[in-house]
Amino acid sequence: MKDVIVIKIGGVAAQKLSTSFIEQVKNWVDNGKKIILVHGGGVVINQLLLERHLPSRKIKGLRVTNQSDIPIIKKALLDIVGQGLTQQFNQADIDSIQLVSHLGQTVSADYIDKSIYGYVGQVTDIHSSYLEQLLDDHIIPVLASLGENADGQLLNINADYLAAAVAKKFQAEKLILMTDTQGVLEDKKVLPQILTSQVPQKIQKGIIKDGMIPKIESAVQTVLSGVSQVWIGNSLSAGTLIAEG
Numbered sequence: 324m325k326d327v328i329v330i331k332i333g334g335v336a337a338q339k340l341s342t343s344f345i346e347q348v349k350n351w352v353d354n355g356k357k358i359i360l361v362h363g364g365g366v367v368i369n370q371l372l373l374e375r376h377l378p379s380r381k382i383k384g385l386r387v388t389n390q391s392d393i394p395i396i397k398k399a400l401l402d403i404v405g406q407g408l409t410q411q412f413n414q415a416d417i418d419s420i421q422l423v424s425h426l427g428q429t430v431s432a433d434y435i436d437k438s439i440y441g442y443v444g445q446v447t448d449i450h451s452s453y454l455e456q457l458l459d460d461h462i463i464p465v466l467a468s469l470g471e472n473a474d475g476q477l478l479n480i481n482a483d484y485l486a487a488a489v490a491k492k493f494q495a496e497k498l499i500l501m502t503d504t505q506g507v508l509e510d511k512k513v514l515p516q517i518l519t520s521q522v523p524q525k526i527q528k529g530i531i532k533d534g535m536i537p538k539i540e541s542a543v544q545t546v547l548s549g550v551s552q553v554w555i556g557n558s559l560s561a562g563t564l565i566a567e568g
């Protein structure tokens with residue numbers, strides 16, 4: 324859909340949106356852009372698990388999730404990070420709505436591999452009607468990285484994968500994966516651009532690792548699906564451009 328911009332924001336950046344972030348979002352909304360916000364919450368989840376003396380374990384950048392972790396993850400994402408985001412938007416006079424009861428029916432998911440990752444999902448479908456309704460009303464939908472499987476079980480989804488699925492579904496004009504680094508780094512320098520064909524080698528060499536693996540994989544999938552502008556960085560206006568080639 325023309326004019327759709329999907330922004331994924333990590334847990335750290337979501338806690339306090341910068342003035343430049345707020346200004347840019349306002350500017351886009353005023354110019355008729357339709358923004359969808361997807362957020363993770365890694366740091367807050369880690370904190371809640373730590374307080375409960377529960378381990379945090381990741382494989383290939385994905386959080387291994389026990390069934391008993393799900394209520395904790397839900398609390399971190401919905402009650403802390405997502406609510407904090409909508410509050411900050413509302414204070415800045417930006418209309419936004421956090422998906423809570425509509426989230427499960429909007430994001431369909433299935434286990435990636437229950438024996439390895441537990442209750443971690445991959446997106447199987449995005450049902451866009453509620454999102455479209457909000458966008459038509461000039462309201463920013465705020466989505467936590469959760470989905471529901473066919474049995475109604477809530478699954479933890481990496482927020483980068485969810486943002487990619489949303490960007491693909493809407494054929495967005497832009498996907499911005501905002502994180503806590505200025506972009507994809509190599510030898511401590513930000514790469515201005517990465518071609519999709521260069522990615523496997525950078526992972527193999529260990530240049531791209533941990534949480535950057537799902538992020539770059541999401542970026543590549545999205546670019547290959549026809550979304551022309553996919554960025555990774557710590558602002559809405561600069562970073563690493565992922566390009567087809």
Ligand SMILES: Nc1ncnc2c1ncn2[C@@H]1O[C@H](COP(=O)(O)OP(=O)(O)OP(=O)(O)O)[C@@H](O)[C@H]1O
Pocket residue numbers: 332333334335362363364365366482483501502503504506507508509530531532533534535536538
């Ligand atoms: N080549 C690289 N360039 C930049 N960061 C990298 C690279 N390789 C690995 N990383 C790591 O990836 C991290 C970003 O991913 P991470 O999953 O931790 O955060 P996020 O996705 O922004 O937030 P959340 O997981 O809460 O949604 C960086 O902080 C850095 O440690």
Ligand SMILES: [Mg+2]
Pocket residue numbers: 333363365483534
């Ligand atoms: Mg991450």
